[in-house]
Amino acid sequence: MKATTAIAPVVIALLVAVQGISAQTDTKTVDLSKGSSLIVAYCSPCHDWASDYKSIMDSGVVVPGDSASSQAWVMISSGRMPAQGPAPTSKEKKLIKEWIDAGAVAPKT
Numbered sequence: 001m002k003a004t005t006a007i008a009p010v011v012i013a014l015l016v017a018v019q020g021i022s023a024q025t026d027t028k029t030v031d032l033s034k035g036s037s038l039i040v041a042y043c044s045p046c047h048d049w050a051s052d053y054k055s056i057m058d059s060g061v062v063v064p065g066d067s068a069s070s071q072a073w074v075m076i077s078s079g080r081m082p083a084q085g086p087a088p089t090s091k092e093k094k095l096i097k098e099w100i101d102a103g104a105v106a107p108k109t
C-alpha cells in the first residue's frame, strides 16, 4: 500500500511530461505547405482564383503572414465560404490559418 501511494505522483508526472512532448511534436510535424492545396480543394469548384498556388497568391485573397487581413480566411472563419458543398474540418481550417500566418509558403512539389 505504501509503495503504491509513493509511485502514483511519479507516474502522473511522467504521463504529463510525455503528453507535453507529443503535443510539441504534433505542431512541428504539421506540413504548412498543404494550406494552399486545401484552398484549391474547397474553393476551386466555384472560384477561378483558387485553381493553384500562384493564382491564389495573385488574386490577393491571401495576405502572407496576416490571416486577419486575408479575405479568404475571413470568409472561411466566419463560415460564409465555401458557400455550398464540402467545407474544411476544424483541423483543416486551423491548418489554413497557420499556413497564412506562417507566410503562405508555396507547396512542395
Ligand code: HEC
Residues within 6 Å of the ligand: 039, 042, 043, 044, 045, 046, 047, 061, 071, 072, 073, 075, 076, 081, 082, 083, 084, 085
Ligand atoms: C459553391 C460555390 C462556392 C464555393 C465552393 C466557394 N465559394 Fe466563395 N463565393 C461564392 C459566391 C457565389 C460568391 C459571391 C457571393 C458572396 O459574396 O456570397 C463568393 C464570394 C467569395 C469571396 C468574395 C467575397 C466578396 O464579398 O467579394 C471570397 C473571398 C470567397 N468567396 C472565398 C472563398 C473561399 C476561401 C472558398 C473556399 C474555402 C470559397 N470561397 C468557396 C461561391 C463559392
